[in-house]
Amino acid sequence: MGEIWDVAVVGCGPVGLMTAVSLAMRGHRVVIVERQAAAYGLPRAVTFDxxxxxxxxxxxxxxxxxDISEPADEYEWQNASGQVLLRFEWDTPGPSGWPRTSMFSQPALEALLAERARELDVTVRRGVRVTGVAQTPERATLTLDTGEAVHARYVAGCDGAGSTVRSFMDTAVTDLGFFYDWLVVDLVTERRWKPVNLQIxxxxxxTTVVSGGPGRRRFEFMCLPDERKEDLNRPEVAWALLAPFGLTPADAALERHAVYTFQAAWVDRWRDGRVLIAGDAAHRMPPFAGQGLCAGIRDAANLAWKLDLVINGHAGPxxxxxxGAERGGHVRAVIETSIELGKIICVPDAAAAAVRDKELNADGGGMVITDLPGFPLASGLIRADGLGGRLCPQGRVAWNGRVGLFDEVVGTGRFAALAVDDPQAALKDDELAFCARLGVRAIRLDDTFDVDGTYRAFLAGAGCTAMVVRPDFQVFGAAGPGALGGLGGLVRDLRAALGGGGSPG
Incomplete structure (x- = not known):
């Protein structure tokens, strides 16, 4: 039969690479199968949060x-007269300790992920196409167009909107029928812009005018109702549309122009036995919230730590x-938000635009937004206790003689039990043993550790004194003094939720 990989990833884009890297960092043997012989060198996604x-x-x-991104600390939405409808002010770090929005070029990010995959000895098979996906209770098998078979415990389909892996799954696609054609134009230019990002x-x-990463600029032009997208997708049309912005071939290089149909869709099932999908294979998102690639990276992070626990026998299948329950609910919420933003932008009727401008108080300077609402997990591996399902912020901590952001100083990839009181004293022997098996970091949130008070403030805001945080930084659950069993109750609930049978999956 040949070797059996822990996970076979189909697709070598950012989601596939992120999935492979996240698994390989946990010690798993991963192979990536990619139909393209070489990496795609032109821009696509341009933002992450x-x-x-x-x-x-x-x-x-x-x-x-x-090295590959630049913060976007301001984003203005203006009407035809240049009046501000919305202004996003993002000049302070987000809750996760990084710039709220960063602009980048996708090929540069993929190159970093590919380099990281090589460092971790991920095997990449390029120029081969998957023609079949089959599975037994023990493994999944990919059939390749070379006649070879690739066997793995699990398959992760990260192979895009036209996913081959998805076609072999028992799943359906829900399409909201939200379609808009836009001409996307990417330029290489050193010209500086203010605001950094602009929606006209x-x-x-x-029209959208945003950074495409250092030294790049992206323009997106909506296809009007009386236009054909075939007529719009020509270089001379791109330059004509760029002319009002003072751009010519003398001061910018046209890197790419393509018409995209923005869509809103998701799959009904993300898992079929030992086969799972992620990224565009599982959802299509309008770009108006800048969350397309973000959703795919969240998919990869969520999937990887769960596969790790199952493969190692720390959790049941x-x-x-x-x-799918967690990512599906999150994706639907983000898509619905993106659609609402699109309804503000995609207005080709002057009378309707005037009504919109009045509602958004353009005459009064528009709305100023300093933060976007989060999208807590509504179901899945969480405890419904107020903080369960929310993203845990990242603050500065002091640990083993170092001071810095939690992830850099303490580390990542494992559960964390964080408590105002000593977590070791709050846990019984069997609970401590479970934490040791799972590699849970148990940390007391005193003022020596929690330098800026980030974690204590987060807990206090919900009346809690302890929480368990998952490897993807989502809160599993939290508790106050004596509430729901305190920290010990959280650990017991986590152990029950994982349902580990003690044998690899």
Missing amino acids: DEVARLLAAAGLGDRLG CDPARP ALLDTY
């Missing part, structure tokens, strides 16, 4: 992200069902 920056840093890219809500031509 502070939570995703934190996840990428946890994958080993923290000291390299600054002009009914004559809704049912844990993998929480992957």
Whole structure:
């Protein structure tokens, strides 16, 4: 039969690479199968938020992200007259300790992830196509167009919107019928822009003007109702649309132009036995909230630590069902928000735009937004106790003689039990033994450790004194003094929820 990999990942884009890297960091043998012979060298995604920056840093890219990205500390939405409708002010770090929004070029990020995969000895098979996916109770098998078979305990399909892996799963796609065609134009230019990111809500031509990462600029032009996208997707049309911004071939290089159809869709099932999907294979998201790639990276982070626990026998296979429950609910909430933002932007009618401008108080300077609402997990491996399902912030801590952000100083990839009182004294012997098996970090949140009071303030805001945080930085649950069994009750509930049978999955 040949070797059996722990996980076979189909697709070598950012989601596939992130999945592979996150698993390999935990000691698993991973192979990536990719139909393209070489990496795609043109831009696509251009933004990630502070939570995703934190996840990428946890994958080993923290000291390299600054080389390929630049913070976007301001984002204005203006009407046709240049009046501000919305202004996002993001000049302070987000809750995860990184810039709230960073702009980047996708090929640069993929190159970093590919380098990290090589460092971790991930095997990459390029130029081969998956033609079949089958499974037994013990393993999954990929059939390749070379006639070979790749066997693995699990398969992760990260192979894009036209996913081959998805076609072999028992799942359906829910499509909201939200379609808009936009011409996307990427330029290489050293010209500086202010604001860094701009949305022009002009009914004559809704237009997006944002950073594409250091030395790059992206323009997106909405295809109007009386236009054909085929006519829009030409270089001479791109330059004509760029001319009002003072851009010509003399001061910018046209790197790419393509018409994209923005969609809103998700799969009904993310898992079919030993086969799971992530990224665009599982959802399509309008770009108006800048969350397309972010959602895929969150998928990868969520899936990897759960596969790790199941493969190592620390959790039962049912844990993998929480992957789709958590990510599906989160993705739907983000897509719905993105659609609402799109409804503000995609208005080609002047009268309707005037009504919108009045509602957003354009005459009075528009709305100023300093933070975006979070999207807590509503179900899955969480405890419904107020903080369960929320993203845990990251603050500065002092640990073993070092002071810095928690992830850099304490580490990542494992559960953490954080308590105002000594967690060791709060746990019974069997609970401590469980924590030791799972590699849980148990830390007391005194003022020596919690330098800025970030964690104590987070707990106090919910009337809690202890919490258990998952490897993807989501809170499993929290408790106050004596509430629901305190920290010991949290640990017992986590042990029951994981349902580990003691044998590898």
